[in-house]
Amino acid sequence: MVKYSVVIGCEVHVQLLTKTKAFCSCENRFGGIPNTRVCPVCLGLPGALPVVNRAMVEYAIKAGLALNCKVASVTKFDRKNYMYPDLPKGYQISQYDIPICYEGYLDIESDGSTRRVRIRRLHMEEDAGKNIHLEDDSGLSYVDFNRCGTPLLEIVSEPDITSPEEAVSYVQGLKEIMLYLEISDCNMEEGSLRCDANINLHIEEGGEVFETPIAEVKNMNSFKAMKNALHYEVERQLKEWREHRYTLKDFGKITRGYDDRTGKTILQRSKEEESDYRYFPEPDLKPILIPEELIREIRQSIGELPREKRKRLISEYGITEKDAKILSSSVALSAYFERAAKGYREPRKIANWVITELGGFLNSEGISIEECNLPPVYIRKLVELIDGGKISGKIAKDVFAEMTRTNSNPEEIVRRKGLSQITDREELQRVVKGVVEGNPKSVADFKGGKDHAFKFLMGQIMKVTRGRANPRIARDILKEMLEDD
Ligand SMILES: [Zn+2]
Known part of the structure; x- marks a missing residue:
């Protein structure tokens, strides 16, 4: 038996939901007819000058603060030079040595206990376009530049993650926060949340510790894919160690792509070194000064994060963890629940009605809780009618249906329709x-x-x-x- 531990660090890219792109006024939106949302700036035409999108900077600060990061008082952009067909400028505007946010952390749940994953840095950069390889016999490829210049956050963790499951809960935790802050839709299939993981093994043998070569695993398009890819990597690296005893010294870092169909990772190339990118300060953009006051303002706008909210809902209302998770997934939904449940002796029942009946209604109508104009107090009155023995649970469902149709008070519906229970x-x-x-x-x-x-x-x-x-x-x-x- 080989004694080993798994070491994982994640690099997560999040597309920001700003109205316009990072450095030009082109609309920032997924899809569309190829090459219709482009201009000289995002196409990198000679002489075009970029302008920093203020919303991108504010979103980056917001994300950084929510992840317990420090915010730089001065930050700057740098050019990362590389040649690729979907990058018409020949470089990407990114941040190198002075990221906007740094030294944060995210607490995650792992096997019933809390683990802290440190965040090394969070920086802003622009996305590249998209190569489209036709899947016929033509062998043709096209490039769509609509995505070029989309603002991204790159969030880099320290290698504090010790299992594929933890990696998944770390990225899920990031996603939850980004969704809560409403700065990204975090759609993994559409690529607005992308995760690369650096993984290797620390093997203990004869009182010594050997490190296997680090693999950067790419193309993990879902949480399931992520878990499978990382488990595959652990087994692959173990096997390689047994057969060849390769270490980090022999190979350094390699890039492997995950193939969802086979469940395997495939060697793509040996990893570029930082020096390959020839980073230098972006000469077309001035450094950005971030005033203390702006940071304070943004900090105040953040409010209670989902994880804290979940804990509070459980302790304050005695609801189940499962219900708390659903309710804390949206600010509006938890606010709705709290308005309905505040001061009521059995908040669990209200949680149940909000999640099951109201949730079902919203689903069937295809509307969000924000668009729902049913007053929260009506849900509470309905539960009161049941608890007080005025109506049965079955009748309550009819009253609820009528309530959503006519937006009227449940007491009035019961009175008007003569629905009150016969207890005489x-x-x-x-x-x-x-x-x-x-x-x-x-x-x-x-x-x-x-x-x-x-x-x-x-x-x-x-x-x-x-x-x-x-x-x-x-x-x-x-x-x-x-x-x-
Ligand atoms: Zn543009």
Whole structure:
């Protein structure tokens, strides 16, 4: 048995949801007819001058603060030079030695405990275009420059991650925060969240520690792919160690692409060194000064992050972790829940109605919670009507449907439609008597020991009262009547 530990660091690229691109006024949006959202700046035509998008800088600060980073008081852009068909300028505007944010961390849950992953840096850069290789026999490739110049954040972690599962929860944690801050849609399939992972093994043998060559794994387009790719890499590196005993000294860093169809990673090239990029300060952009006041303002606008909110919802309202996770996924949804539940003695029930019934309604209508104008207090009143024995859970669903249709108060609906539960013993006795007299065969069946006849009679009572009979009282009366006879 080889004794080893897994060491992973992640580089995550997040596309920002700014209205325009990073350095020009072209619209920043996914897709579209190829090469329609381009201009001399993002096409890198000679003489065109870039202008920094202020929203990109503010989003970067926001993300950095949410990830507990320090914010540089002065930052600058640099050119990263490389040649690729989807990069018409021949360089990418990025940040090299002075990233806008640095030295942060993200706490993640791993096997029931909290682990801290340090964040080395967070910087701004522009995306490249997209090569499109036709999948026919023509052998032709095209380039779409619409994506060229899209603002990106690159978030680089320290190698603090110790398993593929932890890597997934780290990236999920980043995604949750970006979505909460509303600075990216984090759609992995469309490439607005992309993760590369650097992975190797530290192998203990004879009192020494050997490091296997670091593999940078690319093309992981989903969390599932990420988990599979990294597990594959662990096994591959173990096998390579057993067979060849290659170490980091022999190979340094290599790049491997993940193939979703085979579940394997494939050697792409040996990794470029930083010196290959010939970084130098971008001469067309001045350094950016970031005033303390702006940082303070942005910090205040962030508010409670999803993980903290989740913990608070659980302790304050006693709801389940699963419910807290759903509710904290959106600021508007958790605010809705809190307005409905505040001060109510059984917030769990309200959580349940918000998630199941209201969630189902929003889904079926295809609208978001922000677009829903049903007052939160109506959900609470509805739950109060059930808890107070005024209506049954089943009737409550009808009231809810009516409530969403007409946007009216549940108490008023119950009153107007005469839906309140019948709890009056005398009234129920009359109903039960009628049902018993009208169904002599079922009564006889029951007395002959057939239990299902009792259910049938209860059904009849509910039918006569249109579901309004209090089931507990009605059942007692029916039992008494059948046994008395
Ligand atoms: Zn442009």
